[in-house]
Amino acid sequence: MRLGLIGIGGFSANYHIPHLLDRDDVEIAAVCDTSPETLDSRGERLRDCAEFADYRPLLDLDLDAVVVSSPNIYHYDQCQAALERDLHLLVDKPLTMTSAEAAALVELSHSRQRVLMTAYTRHFMASARHVRQYLASGATPQAITAVQRKNLEHRAPLHGGILHARTVHIVDLIPWLTRRPVIGVEGHIEYDTTGYESFVDMRLELAGGLVARLLCISGESQYQDEVSVYCAEQSFRIEQRQLFTSGHRGRWSELEDLPECGNSTDHFLDALQGKVVAADSPTALDGQDGLQALRVIEAMVEAGRTGRFVTIGKN
Numbered sequence: 001m002r003l004g005l006i007g008i009g010g011f012s013a014n015y016h017i018p019h020l021l022d023r024d025d026v027e028i029a030a031v032c033d034t035s036p037e038t039l040d041s042r043g044e045r046l047r048d049c050a051e052f053a054d055y056r057p058l059l060d061l062d063l064d065a066v067v068v069s070s071p072n073i074y075h076y077d078q079c080q081a082a083l084e085r086d087l088h089l090l091v092d093k094p095l096t097m098t099s100a101e102a103a104a105l106v107e108l109s110h111s112r113q114r115v116l117m118t119a120y121t122r123h124f125m126a127s128a129r130h131v132r133q134y135l136a137s138g139a140t141p142q143a144i145t146a147v148q149r150k151n152l153e154h155r156a157p158l159h160g161g162i163l164h165a166r167t168v169h170i171v172d173l174i175p176w177l178t179r180r181p182v183i184g185v186e187g188h189i190e191y192d193t194t195g196y197e198s199f200v201d202m203r204l205e206l207a208g209g210l211v212a213r214l215l216c217i218s219g220e221s222q223y224q225d226e227v228s229v230y231c232a233e234q235s236f237r238i239e240q241r242q243l244f245t246s247g248h249r250g251r252w253s254e255l256e257d258l259p260e261c262g263n264s265t266d267h268f269l270d271a272l273q274g275k276v277v278a279a280d281s282p283t284a285l286d287g288q289d290g291l292q293a294l295r296v297i298e299a300m301v302e303a304g305r306t307g308r309f310v311t312i313g314k315n
Contacts (some may be wrong), residue, residue, distance in 0.1 A: 001272060002029040003063060004087075006055045006078055007069035008046070009038040015121070016067050017252060019265035021045055026269060059085050065115075065272060068092065069266070071158035072162045072165070076101040079116070083108045088115040090268040094168045095290030097160060099298055102291040115271055118290035121265040122173050124284045126258035127243035131229055131236045132177045139231045141178055144212035146170045149224040161196035162218040163297050166225070170214060171204070171300075172293040173227060173238075180206040181294050184311045189304030192219065202300050204307075281309055 003020065005012060008031045021027055030050040033039050039051050052058045055078050065088035068078050076096040082089055083105065095118045096102045109116035122128045135141060150166055159165040175181050187202035200216035212226070228237045237244040237252060244252045264283065270276050271285055278285050299310040 001062040002027050004058045004063045004066045005032045006032045008033045012069035016265045019263055030058045030061055061189050072160055079105050083112055086112055088272055090117050092119050094164050100293040102294050106291050108289040116287035117268050118287055120172055120283055121264050124261050124263050125241050126261045127238045129261045141229050141231055143230045146214045146227045147224055148216040151219055156196045162216050163197055167216050168293050171296040174212050176182050180208055183207055184309055185299045186303045186309040
């Protein structure tokens with residue numbers, strides 16, 4: 001398969017590209033980045049592929065698929081153009097900046113019969129997989145809490161505030177762990193002088209009456225990213241790849257030696273090769289999970305603006 005990469009710095013350089021270079025059934029045919037320094041500093045194994053500062057001529061090459069790791073505000077235009085050329089897409093979260101844009105991409109992917117996959121990396125982390133399997137075995141979650149702290153101010157114009165740049169992971173992860181959609185939200189949001197979220201305190205209601213509490217603080221020097229799931233017999237705290245558990249005594253201890261669960265890059269390629277059945281995939285292959293997460297984000301913004309409970313639909 002011949003792939004094009006739009007955006008080769010940051011996450012792409014540390015996640016997608018190493019996984020792609022580990023495979024012998026993929027050719028990175030072209031790369032695109034608006035930064036000359038990033039293009040110049042790419043590894044030796046990418047030296048022979050075509051390079052572009054503009055994504056449009058890259059899409060005119062003979063490609064099978066594209067990996068989009070550009071700033072979030074560019075996702076929609078780039079993905080739309082790729083789908084119109086019948087290219088499969090792996091897109092870093094968030095899928096787009098609005099649910100309307102995401103819905104348009106989902107519809108286009110269906111009409112073109114192309115894979116549209118949001119790179120939700122946590123679906124492939126052993127920590128999250130363990131909790132999801134535990135809940136699927138019959139354990140009932142009693143409550144869920146999530147806390148995020150991260151300074152994103154310098155990236156906000158290109159990636160959005162903390163809700164789009166970070167929290168979109170959490171509002172995807174919670175329904176994925178529990179297999180229960182978020183059906184409504186209410187809470188409070190504060191904004192900084194530039195118009196981006198600085199403080200978010202939200203209550204997420206999931207199907208079946210389960211409630212998740214979410215606290216996000218932007219502009220802090222400390223980093224925190226955790227989701228805690230409380231059950232009667234055993235509780236869990238997910239800190240990205242790390243997983244902690246506590247029993248009746250309430251003492252947290254780390255679960256180690258968790259099994260490897262793959263990665264979103266390989267899963268995308270396997271799906272293109274027919275090795276993945278969509279119904280059994282741990283992540284959507286038509287962009288639906290990326291779309292639904294944006295609907296939750298937008299409902300949170302509306303709830304913060306109005307002070308009311310906002311219901312979330314699937315369609």
